[in-house]
Amino acid sequence: MAGPISKVCVIGAGTMGAGIAAQVANAGVPVLLLDIVPKEGSNRNAIAEGAVAKMLKTDPAPFMSKGAAKLVETGNIDDDLAKVAECDWIVEAVIERLDIKQALYAKLETLKKPGAAVSSNTSTIPLEKLVEGRSDAFAQDFLITHFFNPPRYMRLLELVTGPKTDAAVAGKVADFIDRSLGKSVVRAKDSPGFIANRIGTYWLQVAVNAAMDLGLTVEQADAIGGKPMGVPKTGVFGLIDLVGIDLMPLLQKSLGATLKPDDPFHATVRPIPLVDKMIADGFTGRKGKGGFYRINREAGKRKEAIDLATGDYRPSVSAQPPRDKLPALIARKDKTGEFAWGLLGAVLPYAANLVGEAADDIVAIDEAMKLGYNWKFGPFELIDQIGAANLAKRLADEGKPVPAILTTAGERSFYRIEGGKRQFLGSDGDYHDVVRPEGVLLLEDIKRTSKPLLKNGSAAVWDIGDGVACFEFTSKMNALDGETLKLIGKAVELVSTKMKALVVYNEGGNFSAGANLGLAIFAVNIAAWGEIEKLVAGGQFAYKALKYAPFPVVSAPAGLALGGGCEILLHSDAIQAHAESYIGLVECGVGLVPGWGGCGEMIDRWTKAGVLPKGPMPAVAKVFETVSTATVSKSAAEAKELMFLRKGDGITMNRDRLLADAKAKALSLVDGYAAPTPPEFKLPGVGGRTALSLAAHGFHKQGLATDYDLVVSDALAEVLTGGDADLVDVVSEQQLLELERKAFLARVRDPRTQARVETMLETGKPLRN
Known part of the structure; x- marks a missing residue:
């Protein structure tokens, strides 16, 4: 069998073919995208190039980041088909006509390298028909890989092999589709429509x-x-x-x-x-x-x-x-x-x-x-x-x-x-174990054979083996509340004395939608301001306890990780994110500011990343831009660009492999682990706050910010710039937390914030007041 798949060719730049090529590029693998030469115009690669350009504008986006598009090389079948010799897997996604497909295979058979897999994305033509007239050697390398549209977001891949298909070739393709493209491979038979x-x-x-x-x-x-x-x-x-x-x-x-x-x-x-x-x-x-x-x-x-x-x-x-x-x-x-x-x-x-x-x-x-x-x-x-x-x-x-x-x-x-x-x-009348693919670790399987180490109404802690504990949110939408925060404290104590590392992970549709706004608005309605203050302070204390725990903490988000759900990521030693993670500090959208340490953590990330000009203002300006607009990453790759993930954080393409990858990352940090040193911030002070306010007012004049957006952004600016601090002052992490807490509590008392929160709870959409 040939070596691993390091380059892919997709032939056919229609919706499916282009989408498959984009997902290969999302995996960081170079891909050659070919289509026919257009009947009109001088650009012979216009169809493939046009497909890439269209995908860069499509929403939801086929590319996980703009940078992924650079891995797509475009061409045409007449001039560039010989380049398939460079590829380890050739995906045919042309029109559903048997004669066209068979004519293409005849050419591929003479051009591809031995052992390179060829697959069709067909959903209607039997495999035995597709390989008619081809040699046994070609048939050994041939299979059907039926993606579902859109290829980035749909997890199913139906894989069909023929009687002559080499099991090793099929296995190589299946493994690449699983680990690199993030699909769940289901083996189907060569029957009409598959499954x-x-x-x-x-x-x-x-x-x-x-x-x-x-x-x-x-x-x-x-x-x-x-x-x-x-x-x-x-x-x-x-x-x-x-x-x-x-x-x-x-x-x-x-x-x-x-x-x-x-x-x-x-x-x-x-x-x-x-x-x-x-x-x-x-x-x-x-x-x-x-x-x-x-x-x-x-x-x-x-x-x-x-x-x-x-x-x-x-x-x-x-x-x-x-x-x-x-x-x-x-x-x-x-x-x-x-x-x-x-x-x-x-x-x-x-x-x-x-x-x-x-x-x-x-x-x-x-x-x-x-x-x-x-x-x-x-x-x-x-x-x-x-x-x-x-x-x-x-x-x-x-x-x-x-x-x-x-x-x-x-x-x-x-x-x-x-x-x-x-x-x-089984059809034989006997029961058989449901076998997970190698390297897959699921919490649902662990739960069948064990009891939680700790548990309350909002969270649980599980032993996932090798001295690693898993902290799981269990509330609706995995929203965070006082019970969650209490269990974080108990988990830190437990892992400190009995285990090696902690992974924050769950198998819900979303990692966490953030703090429980329903409880917050209930407290507002009964004027329980002390309870709200206690919740903010409790979140700050719990998250810093995680950050400075004497063991590594790895968070493993998938789906939404918003507000407080994002902040727990920011306080982790490392993140292993599913590729489809949508991360953001969205508090300003409901009239609040991050209250659980997110402001300081984001400034610290941008400051230490070494990608901005030196000085106190560039990092603060970046964080202000992201947080004031409630920006949410549209992928884990984009989360790296926004600094919600750091350069060394990992991305897992297959959701089922996320826990195993996060556990491995946590164990890799155990030897010689030392908790981080608390940061000290050089912030731009009152002058910087004025600059941020001017920028916000510019958006207001363009109609891009409402009157109350200005109030909220001013509160955020005060936190990010260090409050009344002077440019020469050093602001401690604790002082920044106090500024966050003060700003949060002031905003939550404002009826305009309360209206935003209630609207979000009722409609799921932001109120633009």
Whole structure:
């Protein structure tokens, strides 16, 4: 087998191909992006170059940082195809036409180096068709790598091998996709639509048909088929709007052409004049004029929904999801129950019949749907909620075929915990351990076999082995409160006496949304100012206790790390961040200033980074610019540019590998560890504050800052410049904390701040007062 993958070529600079190239560049690996020579114009590389330029302007961004784009080399197939000889992996992402793909492979076979992998991003053409006419040597290096769109953000990668594919080549590609590109690799069989799109397209079609047959509104269908079934809040119709209504007929056509005549999918495909008209009129979903839902800007940005019977738009009326558990939901004798059973009674048996055909086991099918369609539960986890025997009985009572795997299960569940390990039921009737990839460490697995070392209502501490403890936030949105802070103090004491290091980590959707604003506003409403002061002081004390603990602390964020969640990162010895970490000190957005030491830590980082001119003002100005505008990094790479992460901090591409990487980093710091020395600040004083105020007033004149923004930014400027300190004075860390505390408490008493906090809690959006 050839060596590791150090350069990649992507052929096809459409949305998917360009996105794959961007993700390779995000991993720090050079990538060659090729497309055809345009029919017009003198620039022969215009298509590939245009794709890169477009991605730099796209939001959400395919690139994790502007710098990543520099790793993309552009070219064209006519002039530059020979450069594939430099590449260890060639990804084909051209149009879904077999003849075009096969013609390209014929050229690649003569140009690529031995052992270099070639893969197709196809989702519709069988692998055996793709390699027809190619040599055995080419077939050994060939596989399918089916990314999901957008490649940066969707975690699923379906990998398909053929009978001749070299296992070592497939393993090399799978490992690179896992560790470097951050994808969860699910092995699928060479069957139509593979796993996720096969089930997902069927599911969406069944849902649309059932909603129309039962006369439900789109809101009712999304309420029933959404939250109760663990489907994202978009529901069915919202998801179709997101992916594009015009994509549905294309998926139906491609699957319909390749599935066996007796496949239940064929029965779901029927003329829907409403959908045809919507596509013809440009109502293709979010990318078009609207879809099943739309925002009517002429009516004051009113959300509207389409009437499935008339095709007319009307004001959207929210529908409450039923609270029934699944067995009760599908047993209801009303339209809600009929729709729920119409959906689950079709989709779950369909998925069950794909064991052996689309995937080797139920785990692959469940993972594909959770990662590819963001289902909270996979099909077999949903069956466990209903009961395999109950599902089989109802299908039999209705004269419908019962999938073999349901008969194999009988009264048993598809998943169980045995000896602290999660096991799944195989087609052989025996249970098998769910095996994690090598190097993956998950807190959910640790929890099955151990009890927390410490625990309260907001946090817990776990032993993750080798003398390392893990501090986990457990409150809603992992918001931080007094209980969290108390447990930090206890954790410091525990690790100091019994362990080597501490990792701050959790497996929630977000690391932490910051301090619990709901508790804060409750305290404001009852004028419990002493409690608020105690919370601010407690946070400062707890975070400094972490910073100066006699052992290394490594924080491992993923998702949002805002406000107090960001500040705990800033007080850690090191950070190992998931690539999709969105970090920021956002307090000014709700009329506050950072109160748990964030101001001083950010000044210290910028001062010591050595990238700014010397003197007290440059670092302060940088921090003021970032914090006053509540700037949040759009990736861990961007967080480095904003100094939320330092140069030596690590970035993990695969979310499942984050805890293991953070633990390894913590252990690497143990030998010879010494707590940091408290910094002393040379700050610009009153003169610097005046300069920052002038800058803020400039934004105000341009309409970029509100009246109250000026008040808040002045409070922030006073902290950052050292209050009444003179330019020659040295400001201690403790003095800066006192300035933070004073500014925070003054702002929280202001009714304009209170209005901002209440609006954020109610709407999730900032109030511009």
